[in-house]
Amino acid sequence: MxxxxxxxxxxxxxxxxxxxxxxxxxxxxxxxxxxxxxxxxxxxxVPKGFEEENVWSVDLGELNVSKNKDSVGVLHENLRNVLKNLPEVKAISYASANVPFSNSMFTSGTGYKGIRINVDVNRVEDDYKQVLGLSLLSGRWFSPEDNGLAKSTVILNEEAKERLFGKEDAIGKMISDGSSKVIGVIQNLKDKSDFKAPMPAIYTRIDTGKINQMNQILVRVAPGTTAAFEGKMYKMIASTIKSTNLEIKHLSDMKAEKxxxxxxxxxxxxxxxxxxxxxxxxxxxxxxxxxxxxxxxxxxxxxxxxxxxxxxxxxxxxxxxxxxxxxxxxxxxxxxxxxxxxxxxxxxxxxxxxxxxxxxxxxxxxxxxxxxxxxxxxxxxxxxxxxxx
Incomplete structure (x- = not known):
């Protein structure tokens, strides 16, 4: 038939x-x-790799202070102390502009034994892991023991680790022509959109030489925090740093836009x-x-x-x-x-x-x-x- x-x-x-x-x-x-x-x-x-709920992104904008890194450092430390004293704030971390779901990206090349890849470079602080609830797969996160080391320490996401090392253990390896030491590997973060595959990423610790470039803060607040507290925090930050274009966004709202x-x-x-x-x-x-x-x-x-x-x-x-x-x-x-x-x-x-x-x-x-x-x-x-x- x-x-x-x-x-x-x-x-x-x-x-x-x-x-x-x-x-x-x-x-x-x-x-x-x-x-x-x-x-x-x-x-x-694919799992998100982090928790964006109850996390706010604070863009400090242009600071009306001297560009001297010491002046900016003092200002940042004062602001950190002000925010930490608020009972609704659970954790804070300064970061580079390419926070999750932002329109910023900073890519650079890195390599290991002839393998070269482009990575999304994220400059973060020790509390960044706590703020976003990151999952550490191997090694450790940044800590005060990284202060004053001859070689900078870095953390890779799964994608970067797989492309550079494959099945080989990455902890303790030197990358970027021997200038950086891998101390940890974290789960991939879907930090561009729910529908975009994670790209290779590397996380570096903010040092004092770059502090004047860090105008972004991630703040984890207590669940159920109201808009009234957001207005209160906005006024406190504005009065502390004298910024003219301060902006606070919720990561959940930023994700929805992306x-x-x-x-x-x-x-x-x-x-x-x-x-x-x-x-x-x-x-x-x-x-x-x-x-x-x-x-x-x-x-x-x-x-x-x-x-x-x-x-x-x-x-x-x-x-x-x-x-x-x-x-x-x-x-x-x-x-x-x-x-x-x-x-x-x-x-x-x-x-x-x-x-x-x-x-x-x-x-x-x-x-x-x-x-x-x-x-x-x-x-x-x-x-x-x-x-x-």
Whole structure:
């Protein structure tokens, strides 16, 4: 039966060319949609690696003080003491501008034994781990014992560790041409968006020589802290540092804004794809309907010689599935080129899963579109069809 259907469709390939082309184009679009969905879902399913709830980001802006690092250092220390005395504040840490979900990024190159990678460089303090609730996988976090060391100490995230050392233990290794010593490895942080894969990152300890560049503070507050306290803290910070463009943001709100950068384009893409799918469905439905009306005599003759209504319906459904199969064979040939050629540099699993889901979707769409025309064909009475002929 299957061989007969393939032979039947192949002999009518010119008549079915437009439908095959339509399903092929639809498959490629659906493949792109599922690639986007699978990639974003896989990124979303990755553990966050930190706790952004109840963490506020304080941008100190331009300080109205001397740029001398000693003056800035005294100002920062005064502000730290003011904030620590507030009962709602659980932990604070100065940091570079590229705090989680910010629009800032500081990338630099690092290497180990000939392997060179670009990393997101984060300058942090000893309390940064406590503020964000980071998960230490091996080694240790920064502490006062790192003061005055001849070599700077650094901490890597999982991604940077894997790219530089693979399965090898990273603790105690020297990177960046021997200028930095790895003392710890932390879990990857999804600090750009819920839908973006973590990139290699390195964490360095803020030293006194760079203190005048640290105008960002992360503050962990007690759960349930109200907006009234936020206003109070804002006034206290403003009066302490005399800043003209002080800004306080919640990391949870910053994350929501970053997520919108992925969600909104996805929604627009899905709407456009939805219209395409509707047009394809109507096209398949119309072609099958036309074929039934065109083949009423054939269907009537089959019924007259003993074919059951279910056999007629099954044949029409089978023909539609065979047409879809021709399209999917061609489409799959192009789809498998994406992982082979490393298009967009996505994991191979993303493309394979997207292709699998796209094939299932196309088959399901064809079955749905073929059910009603097949039912109508099965309802044709032999005598009526032959009489019309």
């Amino acid at each position: 299957l061989k007969h259907l393939f032979k039947l469709i192949w002999n009518k390939k010119k008549e079915n060319f437009l439908l095959i082309s339509e399903i092929l184009i639809s498959f490629m679009v659906i493949f792109a949609v599922f690639t986007l969905l699978v990639y974003n879902y896989q990124n979303y399913a 997520n919108k950068e992925t969600i909104i384009p996805m929604i627009i893409f899905f709407i456009v794809t939805g219209f395409l799918i509707i047009n394809v469905a109507l096209g398949i439905f119309g072609v099958l309907w036309y074929n039934i009306n065109k083949r009423r005599a054939e269907i009537g003759l089959r019924r007259a010689i003993g074919a059951t209504s279910s056999a007629v319906s099954t044949q029409l459904l089978g023909e539609a599935l065979v047409i879809a199969t021709f399209s999917l064979i061609i489409g799959s040939f192009f789809a498998v080129q994406f992982p082979l050629m490393k298009v967009f540099d996505l994991p191979t699993s993303v493309y394979l899963l997207a292709q699998f889901f796209a094939i299932l979707f196309i088959y399901l769409l064809v079955v749905i579109c073929a059910l009603y025309p097949g039912k109508q064909a099965a309802a044709i009475y032999p005598a009526v069809a032959l009489h019309e002929e």
